Amino acid sequence: MRRSSPLLLVLLALTACTSVLPGDPGPGVRLEKRGPAGAVPQGLERFYGQEIGWGGCSAYADSTTTRALYRDRPSLECARVEVPLDYAAPEGETIRIGVLRRPATGDRIGSLLLNPGGPGASGMEAAVSLVPQVLSSEIGARFDLVGFDPRGVGASEPRVRCLSDAERDEERLDVDVDASPEGVAETERENQEYAGKCAENTSAEFLANLGTRDVVKDLDVLRSALGDEKLSYVGYSYGTHIGAVYAETFPANVRAMVLDGAVDPAQDEGDSLVAQGAGFQQAFEEFAAWCAGRPDCALGTDPAKAAQAFRDLTRPLIEEPVAVQGRKLSYNDAITGVVQALYSSQLWEPLNTGLTELKAGQGQTLLLLADTYYGRDADGRYSAITDAFTAIQCVDSPRDTDRAELAEVARRYRAAAPFLDDGTPPVGVLDVCAFWPVPVTAVPSPTAKPAGLPPVLVISTTGDPATPYDAGVSLARVLGGGLLTYEGEQHTVYLQGVECVDSVGTGYLVGLALPPEGARC
Secondary structure, eight states: OOOOOOOOOOOOOOBOOSSSSOSOOOTTOEEEOOOOOSOOOTTOHHHHTOOEEEBOSGGGOOSHHHHHHHTTOTTOEEEEEEEESSTTOTTSOEEEEEEEEEOOSSSOOEEEEEEOOTTTOOHHHHHHHHHHHHTTSHHHHHEEEEEEEOTBSTTSBSBOOOSOHHHHHHHHTOOOOOOSHHHHHHHHHHHHHHHHHHHHHSOHHHHTTOSHHHHHHHHHHHHHHTTOSSEEEEEETHHHHHHHHHHHHOGGGEEEEEEESOOOTTOOHHHHHHHHHHHHHHHHHHHHHHHHTSTTOTTOSOGGGHHHHHHHHHGGGGTSOEEETTEEEOHHHHHHHHHHHHTBGGGHHHHHHHHHHHHTTOOHHHHHHHHHHHTBOTTSOBOSHHHHHHHHHHHHSOOOOOHHHHHHHHHHHHHHOGGGOOSSOOOOOOOGGGGOSSOOOOOOOOSSOOTTOOOOEEEEETTOSSSOHHHHHHHHHHHTOEEEEEOSSBSOOTTTTOHHHHHHHHHHHHHOOOOOTTOBO
16 A cells, blocks of 8 residues: 655654744745634643644655756745654654645635645655646645645654664665575564664654554644635545544535545555555566567566566566675565556556566666655655554554464465465464554544535546555545546546546536546556
């Protein structure tokens, strides 16, 4: 479910604050007070009604990628909003949520907040990437487009930090396919060490308050501080889980929600993983069919033999990585680069290029795709996306320590995605979360429409590899919302240039009218 865009790196220390907007806001910062608006929980009034100091966005960039995104964009405003570290103790330590806004240009309805998924992806960067799509659209005219970096992510302070950049490079070379008892023990030892480094480099108190339970409360603070009585929201991938939990927690505070690329609220972790494997297998087969029609296809002209050709091409990397300009392409990175490319048919061309290079003993394109997945910039600095993904997952999901069950899930996953079979027997290995230093804080997704929730719109893509189509059908049913089916091969689609989908989604956000039952694009 992880999706898109490099984030920032440096872990900042937690600090106690006595006021919501501490100190001099600084030159070029404009103070704005629009809240409190709408419902305000008792004891949180100072957060819901805080002033926000808006200024330029360059100070929020800490990588070559983000600096390029924010450069020369005078229409963008950035700020940080104060929230409690622990909502059970709002008088205690506070943290800050990074926020980016592109103001409406016409008859403003309010703010449109968005989350691009992950967990761990930057909503600020996602908002910047969507600006070209909304410049001349009704969304850009009627809404302030607002991206926020969830706690622990991107420009929010502090950030999750587990590994250094050098440690992350080294970790990517560690294949961990030894299925022997000794190999399993070694992998579990490494997972335990990783969890320990997360606790060492990010405080346990912060890790304990990092999950979706807390993100949806931050989202409600943002709603009010931005001056909106009701929330208008677009969530992609894991962002649909944020939306569903918000709907369960604050149903009366919702104005409109577009949930695109749904996480199925009815599936357990094992079933969800297997379903995702089947989704990537479907995407691989679509790629193989496309590739087979080309004279330069790296996997040959017979799609039925593509999976075996792929395994034959990638498995040698387990024993011998490929040298790439002072680095190495490992088996893990090759698989990660392929998975990155399978998120969208627009990346099939570079995927074929990468596989063709691998046949020639080269790995630059697949390594670049893997770098994109992990948020590694050209200077060798990593975003926090991988560490944040793990930290959020470990407090959001039940922990499975039954090795027999884990082995069965591994077997089912290989059966669902045979192109990813590394050739070793499936075994049950305790993952990082089994050793996580703080307890699970998950808030269940709704199992029925929350009382008082207005109609929401779910968009689901028939060929989505990461969040399969049926998950969207399930979420729409649970929330009692409308469903728009998109026939395509990609992960999420709204505001990505598909006119039919954009028209339906925008019409709903502006006018609150759902499409007719059975609507398809």
